[in-house]
Amino acid sequence: MKYTSPRGTKDILPSETGLWQHIEATSRNVFDLYGFHEIRTPIFESTDLFVRHIGGDTEIVQKEMYTLEDKKGRSLTLRPEGTAPVTRAYLQNAMADKPNHQKLFYMGPMFRYERPQAGRYRQFHQIGVEHFGDASPIADAEIIAMGIRMFSQLGLKNLNVRINSVGCPISRPVIEERIKQFLHTNLHKLPEHIQKKFESNPMRILDAKDEVVHTYLAGLPDIKDALSQDSKDHFSTVLEYLEQLGIEYTVDNTLVRGLEYYTETVFEIVSADLGGAQNTLCGGGRYNYLVKDLGGPKTPAVGFAFGVERAVLLLKDQLKLKQPELDLYIVPMGHPQQLKCFALADELRQAGISCQLSTETKLKNALKNALKNANKLSATYTLIIGEEEAEKGVVILKHMESGDQEEHPISNIPQVLKEKTKATNAAH
Numbered sequence: 001m002k003y004t005s006p007r008g009t010k011d012i013l014p015s016e017t018g019l020w021q022h023i024e025a026t027s028r029n030v031f032d033l034y035g036f037h038e039i040r041t042p043i044f045e046s047t048d049l050f051v052r053h054i055g056g057d058t059e060i061v062q063k064e065m066y067t068l069e070d071k072k073g074r075s076l077t078l079r080p081e082g083t084a085p086v087t088r089a090y091l092q093n094a095m096a097d098k099p100n101h102q103k104l105f106y107m108g109p110m111f112r113y114e115r116p117q118a119g120r121y122r123q124f125h126q127i128g129v130e131h132f133g134d135a136s137p138i139a140d141a142e143i144i145a146m147g148i149r150m151f152s153q154l155g156l157k158n159l160n161v162r163i164n165s166v167g168c169p170i171s172r173p174v175i176e177e178r179i180k181q182f183l184h185t186n187l188h189k190l191p192e193h194i195q196k197k198f199e200s201n202p203m204r205i206l207d208a209k210d211e212v213v214h215t216y217l218a219g220l221p222d223i224k225d226a227l228s229q230d231s232k233d234h235f236s237t238v239l240e241y242l243e244q245l246g247i248e249y250t251v252d253n254t255l256v257r258g259l260e261y262y263t264e265t266v267f268e269i270v271s272a273d274l275g276g277a278q279n280t281l282c283g284g285g286r287y288n289y290l291v292k293d294l295g296g297p298k299t300p301a302v303g304f305a306f307g308v309e310r311a312v313l314l315l316k317d318q319l320k321l322k323q324p325e326l327d328l329y330i331v332p333m334g335h336p337q338q339l340k341c342f343a344l345a346d347e348l349r350q351a352g353i354s355c356q357l358s359t360e361t362k363l364k365n366a367l368k369n370a371l372k373n374a375n376k377l378s379a380t381y382t383l384i385i386g387e388e389e390a391e392k393g394v395v396i397l398k399h400m401e402s403g404d405q406e407e408h409p410i411s412n413i414p415q416v417l418k419e420k421t422k423a424t425n426a427a428h
């Protein structure tokens with residue numbers, strides 16, 4: 001084969017798109033119940049937005065961005081995530097002043113140059129939410145609860161919420177100092193890129209993917225001990241509100257997440273069924289300084305995003321979606337009948353009846369081939385009209401499953417089919 005899709009991308013075929021649409025529709029419904037409205041931002045943004053606001057020390061910025069220069073020499077990057085673009089749009093469009101513009105959701109492709117494997121792609125899709133302007137821990141708990149309710153409505157099982165707090169920027173130097181104190185005797189045993197982070201951004205060591213680093217992190221005192229009382233209270237209120245809904249969680253003292261903008265609550269929803277390193281279905285947290293860092297007024301915010309490919313992976317075996325059905329397959333025999341049926345198909349579709357028209361023109365095999373096709377397409381009915389029927393002004397309507405045949409005047413067909421398909425749909 002001459003061309004294949006680029007490494008780390010994949011085609012989503014009709015056998016899977018039903019499941020994608022189901023995931024999209026379910027999340028839209030759930031988001032609507034919580035007052036979230038859709039936003040669509042461009043696929044690319046200025047590179048600076050990501051470098052400065054996801055953080056120069058993160059894996060995404062250091063290794064994973066698809067960056068290109070346009071014809072005027074501007075540096076652009078295919079979005080690796082949605083939070084920075086949505087925040088940019090929130091500010092640019094003065095959305096703080098508009099009613100119903102504080103709770104936003106988005107769905108669409110993201111791009112990261114990662115090593116592809118099951119559940120990890122270079123073009124992947126996220127469905128995410130961002131809630132601006134509410135500093136209350138109740139907003140954190142509500143957004144986590146919304147994620148859990150949405151996943152359970154989708155039928156996802158065995159999920160676990162991992163949660164932690166990284167506090168506010170004031171506690172950050174204290175946390176970093178504690179991490180450094182804990183690691184410094186073993187520093188020379190750590191990989192070089194980790195040693196660099198030790199100086200530039202020690203907190204990033206906690207989300208390193210290397211196993212060896214985690215063995216040296218075992219026994220690290222809880223970073224939350226270094227938080228201000230306000231941050232500690234914020235965190236315990238989030239937990240209290242989750243408990244109120246009976247949502248189970250695990251506090252994970254080393255969870256800091258791989259993006260630099262987080263403050264206070266950070267969380268992930270993981271699935272044991274995803275297996276391996278790619279077990280995170282959903283990640284999110286609070287980011288109270290991103291709007292301000294982008295040049296706006298101080299505006300608290302909280303959000304999450306989940307990977308659609310990972311949800312599809314989990315649901316594929318669990319969920320048997322109803323295959324789309326075809327009401328009618330039309331088999332005209334000969335040119336005059338074909339012309340008449342072309343108009344009939346048009347009329348039927350306008351009446352809401354799904355149909356496909358056989359374009360087989362060789363009379364010899366027309367009927368045999370057409371019936372084969374009707375079976376392949378799982379048509380409920382087949383309509384046959386030959387020269388003889390056309391002369392009488394009738395057609396033969398065959399119910400494919402039972403094999404029963406009826407003759408009807410061609411002019412009655414839209415009405416007859418409307419009644420029959422209504423009855424079939426009601427029986428389902």
Ligand code: HAM
Nearest residue numbers: 081083120121124280281282283284285303304305307
């Ligand atoms: P993230 O943890 O980088 O967070 O990504 C969220 C989810 O996107 C992951 O849990 C995973 O399911 C999916 N994902 C990430 N990378 C890949 C990949 N290469 N292939 C397949 N799926 C992937 C964020 O992006 C934040 N913007 C989330 C957020 C929203 N925080 C606050 N608001």
